[in-house]
Amino acid sequence: MRFLMKRKSLTICLIFLNLILSFSLFAQQQDTLSFITEDQFHFNYDFNFFRTGVNNTLMELYYSVSRNNLEFVPDSSGWVANFICVGEIWQNDSLLMQTPWSNVDRIDSVAQIKPGQRLYGVGYFPMKPGDYLLKIYMQDRNSGFQRSYQSEVHVDSFATDHLDLSDIQFASQIRHSDQQNRFYKSGFTVIPNSDRLYGTGLPMLMFYSEIYNLKKPQEPDTTKYSVTYRIIDSDGQVVREFPEKVRLKPGASAVDVSGMNIISFPSGTYFLELQVKDLFSGEEVSKKGKFFIFRKGDLAMSDSAAAANARKKIEAAYERVYQEMTEEQINEEFNAAKYIATGEEKNIFKKLDMKGKQAFMVEFWKKRDKTPETAKNEFRDHYLRLVNTANQKFREMKHGWRTDRGRVLLLYGVPDEIERFPYSAENKPYVIWKYFSIQGGVITN
Template sequence: MKRLFLFSFLLSLFLLSLSADGKTLRSLFAYNLFYLQTDNMPYIETYLSVNSSTVKFYKNSSNKYQSTLVITMSFKQNGKLIKYNKYNLRSLEFSDTTEVNDIFDMQRFSLANGVYDFDLSILDSVAGLGNEYNYSEKIEVKFNKDSIEMSSITMVDTIYKTINENILTKNGVDIYPRILNFYPDVYNKINVYAEVYNLNKHLGTDEKFIVRTSIFDANSNKDVKGYVLNKRESAKATNVILSEIPIDKLPSGNYFLEIKLLKRDDSEIVSGKIYFQRSNNIILEKNYYRNIVITNTFAGGISDLDTLREYIRCLSPLSSISEKQMADNFIRENDIVLLQKYFYEFWHKRNEKTPEKEWLNYLKNVQIVNAKYGSKVYKGYETDMGRVYLQYGAPNSISSSENEPSALPYQIWHYYKIGNYTNKRFVFYTPFLANNNYVLLHSDMIGEPNDERWKVKIYSRNNPAGDAENTEVESHFGDKLDDYFKNPR
């Protein structure tokens, strides 16, 4: 019952030149069908996500960047307008257009059973004509109020217990839907939500039944071994189905996720399914690592699983994003040989001739940061200072201030040279005076946090609010911050 469309608005060259900076508006649209028993009425839930990089932003009265889309949705039967909504969809406000998030919108419409002509219009009001799209589709709504019925299955990004009811609230939880049914390897699980109606009328109130959630191959229609979850439930007027299935080991491919309700005798009550795609490079990487030979290597000699896991965890400061993902997945397994091969290859890629020497030198630094920056809560390599030390080496100088009036405790690390970069600084501070955990606040090194209000935040000890637009601070008695930053000791 769920449909997914990827809109790519292709305009003529003339109109495209009039669009937002020559960009082509892109968005995702989907819908699901549910039944509200208190009103004896079905309803449709629509989801719209617009790629922010394809819309035009303007500076609003708060001097922030914002975009505005005009959305029009209508449902007609035989030319007669049944439901209609036209509204402005505004993005969040941003100080910098490089930091924008995609624009998300969700709407609900009560609709009686029947077939509807659905029309959707999206207009970038800032870009004006030329950045507009119109889409139409026939949608059928069909629920029997006396039969056992299942809603559409919703793929879910996140689920939270409801504090204040809002548009995302269903049966005591806030459901943040996932519009795109594509799961790259950074996703380790699938969460789904569905509702089943009238089980109490047909099975009897509180009668037990089984909810079986499974994954099967879309090409062969065969169940994927190891991906079946059974849960016992009791029949109610509306049963909420929340299921979570780990997919960290699921290979790349096309699949269906199926929710099936079964009686005690294993006969089917009702079922529904939803299509999704999986891309899992981690599985491919695992096959790659299995072919690595570690006989008579330093990695092959590490026989304690807990020690090996800890060694791999401490590699995080040097690891790429994909290496961190692989390490996290491999650590969860009990395959010590696979971990040994991963550990060996990690260092072999960095020093083919003497990987063990490279590791032992790094281990000495890990021991240093664990001793200097570790605590009862964090290992030294898990702290910001430990990470910077392990990634870039020991700083050439450290300027430290713990008792400067009006300032939170801070340290400024200075490096003469990092790779091809020279004269780089890292500013750490303790936002919470109750602990001694220094957090990286600001740096002029590429790829590191760069906060234009870093001085204001350090001098927030006696002025926690401050001016949100201000990036400079008034001079304070005993002020050393500028001097330490500009003239490292």
């Protein structure tokens, strides 16, 4: 392993030689380094039903992935991420439909990747009434990281002889458009919000729905229909009702697109109720959709007594964790933490019996918890996730955290950028890890 420093940019590169001289494409994918663990990976999906044709149902499947969860690799035009999402519809252990959607994201520089950015996709399945199983598979083609999900799906038919409504599709953005794309429908580009989460970063609750079977008007006053919106909390209480809107009928069907600012609402689970009334026939129909609001400030604990009480509960929880571990498991955890332990802590740990080690480990992680007011020790959880990642990815030794790459990962975290260089006549294959934020160089033991 070599360490390089560019003085002007203070960029530190960690170069690891790959001792394998030749390998297949599949082996390359498996050896590709990905630092995303199961609980760090942010992939969401949602689905809604709409009428298509006279008596058919279309299921729209929405999905999104955090941009910084994907691995970008250099190409001739900059950097590119590539992931595939596959949707399957099953019924009675039989595969009825399978559709893959390829997704490519190109950027000029990795500096364009910011926290909170999401990449969205949508797919479609024509469905008949019945019960199904939806299976979703997602894979990052650059890193090889993959996950799978499944949900039970019940499909009803839409009415043909009376007023009816589609599901409410929650969106992160809706705009008028005359250019058809994968998110286009009925004159709008509708970017889905697949986790239905709104709040400080997304203060506008935006949604799309379709109205079916409006009656043909016979008199001027009956050419209209009305729409009413209500927001209901998790206790079933109406927390806001908006004034009724009266609109002209464009035909037997209509599209309802709207948005409202919900930034003043506290964090919680809510329901949007949409009610439509045909002013000619007098028919009414309503539909509800669940959504969520999260504002970070709502969870801040200002009461010091409550914070202290919560801290005691956290410590008691970790005491139980170590009481259930064997001495060998506790030793293994501390050994993996030696990179961040002081010399004094190492000497003390050697002299402790089982009960002493249990108490020591609680205090060891407590001193390093940067957010003691929260319900868990994020520092410990993050560090042990990195240990697990090192064990999975760096298999030159039984314990991946003991390798050079494992040690660097635990000391400095996930690299800001990774460059891979294949085998050539002059060099063996190698990988460069770049850390842009480290000042003054790297110190190794």
